[in-house]
Amino acid sequence: MRKWLYRLLIELTNHSLSSKLLASFAKSRFSAWLIPSYAKIYHINQEEMEKSLKNYKTLQQLFVRRLKAGARPVDDDECTVVSPVDAVIEEMGIIRENSEIIVKGKPYSIAEMLGSAEAAQPYVNGFFFILYLSPSHYHRIHSPISGMIERQWTLGRKSYPVNRLGLKYGKRPLEKNYRLITEVKAGGKRMAIVKIGAMFVNSIELTHTGEQLVKGEEMAYFSFGSTVVLLFERGSFAPDPRIAAPMPIKVGERLGYWR
Incomplete structure (x- = not known):
């Protein structure tokens, strides 16, 4: 009911x-x-x-405010992956063999999220993060690693809430909402940065031009609170032991290590 x-x-x-x-x-x-x-x-x-x-x-x-220079120091270890946003880590874990992730006890298909089973295949048995931005958060998105943009595409039209109620009761918002996907490659491995529109406001504006991304560099912004999903190719990433869900995190703070 x-x-x-x-x-x-x-x-x-x-x-x-x-x-x-x-x-x-x-x-x-x-x-x-x-x-x-x-x-x-x-x-x-x-x-x-x-x-x-x-x-x-x-x-x-x-x-869409910007912050003062130095407000978000970026972990400078070249092997680390950092948070692209100020957010709450809502879920994290292994992507299953059937290309599903479990969020708030509910399965989501990354094949649906990315648009095809072929796009999802490299990420099976890889790692994922769900990073939720509330209206209180800084809404600009930064690159979690340095690498080359392999592909960028959009999917979906309508957007449903991506807060805890939305993830639990909504119509599969991580799969169905308007989303802009950036696939980045570094050291022969890839990751996907899935920027998901929030209810009412679908606006995700790209601010980065070119194919090269630098860790910590701004790449886009949300016009309202929303969610970023990070997907890591199998064998490419190891989470930092201190990271857990749920927990707050800021741009530039270490999520784990790129292998």
Whole structure:
């Protein structure tokens, strides 16, 4: 009953019209009066922001804010993989033989997530992370490793919530939501950075140009809170023993080691 009610409410509100209205409001000067209360409710750390709060003229500008130089030091060991986002590690683990991952007790297919069984095959028996960004988080996405972009593609149209309720009761949001996938190769191994749109606002904006990525370099941003899924090719990655789920993590902090 609870699952049915949750899905019904989402279907009634997750409309192209409501999405456009919300996006338009967030980008308008009328949204500015919400900025002080938004910053207070979500405990935005104003000390690390590039600008003072009064310099953001719309909610959209605050959502996509940059940070002061040095606010997110990047682990400089060349063998490490770092978090691409400020987030909560919601789940982590091994990708199963049938190309499934288990998130909140629910199976998700990475073949569906990536668009085909062929795209998923290198990641079978590899490792995954689910990194959830709330509205309070810094929304810019940075590269977790240095490497070459092999391929980049988009899938999906509508977006459902990717918070804990969404993952538990939603219509398989990690597989179905609008998503932008970047596949990166380094040292003969690959990883996929899956950027998943949140409810209402599908906007994922690329800021990186070219084929070369440098660890810690900005590559994109979300216009609202969302989720990043990291998929590692089998044999390419070993998690740091201190990492567990759930736990908070910031851009540049070590997730594990590239083999």
